[in-house]
Amino acid sequence: MSKNSKLVQGYEVVIGFETHAQLSTKSKIFSRASTAFGAEPNTQACAVDLALPGTLPVMNKGAVERAIQFGLAVGSHVAERSIFARKNYFYPDLPKGYQISQFEIPVVQGGSVEFFLGEEKMSVRLVRAHLEEDAGKSLHEDFIGQSGIDLNRAGTPLLEIVTEPDMRSSLEAVAYAKELHKIVTWIGICDGNMQEGSFRCDANVSVRKPGEPLGTRREIKNLNSFKFMQQAIDFEIRWQIEEIEDGRKIQQATVLFDPDTGETRAMRTKEDAADYRYFPDPDLPPLCISREWVASVQADMPELPRLMAARFVADYGLPEYDATTLTQSKAMGSYFEATAKACGQPKLASNWIMGELSRRLNMGDSAIENSPVSAHQLGALISRIADGMVSNNAARQVFDALWTGDGKDVDAVIEAKGLRQMNDSGALEKIVDEVLAANAKNVEEYRAGKDKAFNALVGQIMKASKGKANPAQVNELLKARLTTAG
């Protein structure tokens, strides 16, 4: 449970989530039809998906495997034995007149999702995650007074992930949703495409005076962008508080968010279908998952973002903030590791990736996977900064060359552009002497105790060396010269 319970107009906000994640299987959960998005209407709805008389469901192993992966990712219990049940109601996008889902015994039980909200570590408890089939779509456009039903989506496997009412603000809710989205895409069980409806969130929102029992909740359906999610929840919170303040009772309802008006409104359908008459589906024996299977799935699981971040802190001595930022995506995490290994300078690598590289990527909003500068190249460049061959400024010029493709090999670019720092002391001593001679005034001031004068001299020397002098070396030499002779 979150500790940051900030009140809104004296009310505590209580939010729970139900998320429908479309699983990334090739075929549907109970049929061999394709789940590919965007096909011609009903060309991917086979006899089973259409519930033609005599058809029967046969379970897709890939969907179960993904449920197991999710359970392991969020520390849940993967049930040895779970039951598919029928949820009965009439709706045109529901071909059988019932949805095959899981009711009393779901496949994934318990677990939690952890994330940072600013500096604060949050943990949202999961009640369950169960397998079920998606419904089709009703198209309302250009059919005068009628709707067109496309059942291509019917039977697409879904994992419905249900939380406890643990969230206390829209910010926290969105942070949870983003973390959940990161997890399912990270382990690859869902493509996470919210526009195409692959990751749909329903938020159960209620408000109460602190210490009072939970208020009546309203469910905001199909929040398909993080932006709308926050708007919708904030609107719903204000609306509920106003209702209560005006002395009205909140009625339990399912509401839709309208991005255009920025408001939520109660749905008119499905209200009478409250009695779903759940019962175990006689067409499907119990789903049994052996511990051996769970173990083998575990063995193939990728390292999870939270663990990778912890490892970055431990192994590379990165600050929490860097580690969290660098594990936004699996690609970024591995880019960092490759870079750090190449140069042996984790913190520098982190700075460059979160700084220059991210800035460039964001400008062209391209992903790190297709960064023109490879982790190897960046590593080489950082090594050159570390061993003092190039200054930070010079390094930026090198990076630019690598980015635009002017050059491939870091050292070659440094030579070509003549960016190598001047490390041969003879030449430098010569410059130092010239500058000292030409700036007797500063020398006196320094000797009179004016430190500023020292910096002025350094500046002159760097200028004279066209920026190639190594500042550390300059300081050293200059100090020596000024303390001796004279």
Added chain:
Amino acid sequence: MNQAMNKDLHDLSVLALSAHLRDKKISAVEAAQHFLTRSRAHSQLGAYLAMNEDVTLAQARAADARLAAGTGGTLEGVPMAHKDIFVTKDFPTTAGSKILEGYNSPFDSTVVANFQREGVVCLGKLNCDEFAMGSSNENSAYAPARNPWDTSRIPGGSSGGSAVAVAARLAPAVTGTDTGGSIRQPASFCGITGIKPTYGRASRYGMVAFASSLDQAGPMARSAEDCALLLSAMCGPDLDRDSTSLDMPAEDFSRSLTQSVDGLRIGVPKEFFGDGLSADVRAAIDNALKEYEKLGAKLVPIELPRTELSIPVYYIIAPAEASSNLSRFDGVKFGHRSKNYRDLSEMYRESRTEGFGDEVKRRIMIGAYVLSHGYYDAYYLQAQKIRRMIADDFQQAFKVCDVIAGPVAPTVAWHLGDHGNDPLADYLADIFTLPASLAGLPGMSVPVGLGEGGMPVGMQLIGNYFSEAKLLGAAHQLQLATDWHLAKPATV
């Protein structure tokens, strides 16, 4: 083909018929034409819901070609008809309901496909109670089928048309489905042999679902020997299409036909011989049991204490599953859509109200009620628990016997309209077939003589799981020793 052959063609067993076909004594086309002609001539019996001479003869010609090429299957050229519960590509499928009038399935049910693979020629689709719900075939939305032994009587149900077709020699063999007795009871009422195998033996893919955990397909013919042959052809795992299909290799169910019943322990449940059992049926059954004793079998008294409970248990579970299975008939994707509606929910309501008959509506109502909020535990769950007890009772019984024998039904076939507006009378008459259905056990009906009004009486044989071969063997041995199964209606 000689005249005698032609005249007697319809009296040939499936075994003999396929031998004649293989020996080219007759052609598949001749056989098909013969049964088509007979079927048209006896259309008043209401056995068929759909026939299509062109389709049938095309299949027959293809069979003849394979017979000529010597590439035929085990049943090459044998004509059969299917209960209209099995969906078929080449014939419309109605399940005896108005809501599916004119429905054309884009695929064949697995059972039909299996028979086709063995070379069976399809004569058409057979009448049945709507969605297989009934014991008299009077619930067919099209026409009641009539019992060839006495056309004023019902043939039984729900596979009524199937039983009529075999008894009246309109087909040498047919398919049926059995949810609570729908193969055994009409077989008994029409004096033929039928078997419902262990639940999961025959694929349910392509069977219009009534009660998923009870529905099971089976063959109906005139002898146990033929049934064994047909059962071997229609069964087998359908792992890709039916999650409840048993993962057991296809079997030769004829393998035990020749096995003597000497020493066979036949369990006789006292609950099957109570006051409810009419005297004529009891006499016929006792008589048959004596025959078995003559053949060396031993009668063992057993108890099936929850026999009576099987009626409420079945009539809660089956309607519950049916109420859900029949939700897909909503006028959206297929089937009847009403003309009288103003909005979506009226379209649903009117289409279903116009499309379903009374008994189907009654069962949908009962089913929806026992699953509805607050009643589930008291009814559905309680029924599923007692179902377990009933299954356990059988396992107790099979510790002391090899097969169980008793009546299929308390009486012989009654007259059309007798049960009129009293559906409960139909339910109660299922008492002896429901226990095996609830347990998923194989059961069959074997003719054992005539009772009141010269109507056939069937004896029920129930075996343990997967013991179909043993059951069929026991029945065949009885049929070798007696000729009850050869008796046929005077009109035929």
Added chain:
Amino acid sequence: MSLTPIDIQRIAQLAQLRLDEPTSARMLTQINGFFDIVEQMRAVDTTGVDPLAHPVAAMQDIQLRLRDDVVSEPNQREANQKSAPAVERGLFLVPKVIE
């Protein structure tokens, strides 16, 4: 216990059936007639008994068979829709769905 006319109406609505008065009354009598014999079932002590949802489970352990995640269903739209009441541009048409 027996059902009331209100129960009948409630269930009819759940099941999407329209029962006119006489039908509804007949249905009530018949269903209550059936529920009389259900009473004996409710009286049975079933404490500790596992419900039997799949008959063969009484004989052997059964578990859900899983198929490999492979696409093998071709587009059969035309065949699948040949018995459809109303289709336009490949879509099933229904009276407007209001959300």
